[in-house]
Amino acid sequence: MQHTSKNTKWLNRMVLASTFLACIATQASAAVLTSTKPLGFIASAITEGVIPTEVLLPDGASPHDYALRPSDVQRLRSADLVIWIGPDMESFLTKPLNNIDEKKKIALSGLNSVKPLLSKGTDDDHDHEHEHAQDNAHQHADNEEHNHDHGDYDMHIWMSPEIAKQSAIAIHDKLLELMPQNKDKLDANLRKFEQDLEQTKEKIVNIMQPLQGKGYFVFHDAYGYFEKAFGLRQSGHFTVNPEIQPGAQRLHNIRTQLVEHKAECVFAEPQFQPAVINAVAKGTDVRTGILDPLGSNITLGKDSYIQFLTQLSQQFTDCLE
Incomplete structure (x- = not known):
């Protein structure tokens, strides 16, 4: 009888321990x-003090051609919101996200508040395609696929402060549905983000004023929304x-x-x-600079999107001033 009692106690402890571990795993x-x-920067401002924000793509990986690993698919499935x-x-991401509940994902470019703010791709993309075809037919096929992926619109939407604001509102609203008990904190986070964003935009407008009209070339055509917001025009x-x-041919031009x-x-x-x-x-008096369109050296946090915009404006200024 005593032996049975010991077994029962041992089993109860095991059940408690496994329940405790399961709770920890769920929380994690x-x-x-x-x-x-960059989307993590925007989300972090809203999730601060409510729920952690994580990024799927590792640093240095490009959203243009990333290949998902099985562990990435698992992270998509276990996330509260993608x-x-x-x-x-x-x-x-299209295929793996088909299996995720609509309530647990947001495609920012499809939001009704974002669609009217989308810009068309640059006019010379087609010329670039044609010229590239003469250089390398195989690479041209890749480039066509890339342009097909991008559709007619510029999808570097995190470069737009206005789209970032609309994205933050959408993230706030979705989290409010998922965790209404955090309403006060979510509301306060959104208010702070909107205020900080307005102040930062004003500062950057002043910084960029003397740079308007100065010509420059960028490596990768990703900065259109930022340039439009702050009056810059690339060559x-x-x-x-x-x-x-x-x-x-492009290099020669x-x-x-x-x-x-x-x-x-x-x-x-x-x-x-x-x-x-x-x-x-080489051989010209043109300066070279670095622009970081992904904010690779910035840590996720409540002010990271503000830091991202500020850093980008500084990178333009350092080379153009």
């Missing part, structure tokens, strides 16, 4: 998961898809413009610093 998996880091741009930018870009090297002093700066990126940029700028 509770998170908002964003496809890329935030992505949409199939036109991240086609690799052109090396490539539409950062995975694909620009063609010889850029080189000609640099020699004719039509630009003051050429920007590379931390993820892509091809020798081609140095080669094109």
Whole structure:
């Protein structure tokens, strides 16, 4: 009898221990998961003090051509909310997200508040495609696929402060549905984000004022929304898809413009610093700078999107001033 009693106690302890571990595991998996880091910046401002925000893509990975691992699929399934741009930018997520409940995901580019704010892709993308075809038929096929993925609109939507604001509102509203008990904190976070964003925009407008009209080339055509918001105008870009090297004709055209002093700066990126940029700028008095479109050195937190915009404005200023 005593032996049976000991067994029962032991079993009860085991049940309690496993329940406790299960609770910990459930808590650990509770998170908002964003496809890329810049979306994580926006989400973090709203989730601060409510639920952790995590990023699916590792640092240095490009949303243009990422291949999901089984562990990534598991993270998508266990997330409380998945935030992505949409199939036109991240086609690799379309299939796995089909199996996720509509209540637990937001495609930002499909929001009714965001659609009217989307810009068309740049006018010379088609010319770039045609010129690239003459250089390399195989790469052209890749580039066509990239443009098909992007659709007609510029999907670098995190570059737009206004789209970031609408995205934050949508994230707030969705989390309010999922966890109404956190209403006060979510409301306060959204208010703070909107106020900080307005103040930061005003500061950047003042910083950018003297740079308006100065010409520059960017490596990857990702900055349209930022440029539009703050009155900058690029002279052109090396490539539409950062995975694909620009063609010889495009490089010749850029080189000609640099020699004719039509630009003051050429920007590379931390993820892509091809020798081609140095080669094109060589022998000219054009400065080279770095723009980081993913904020790779910024840590997720309540102010990270504000830091991202500020850093980008500083990177433009450092080279163009």
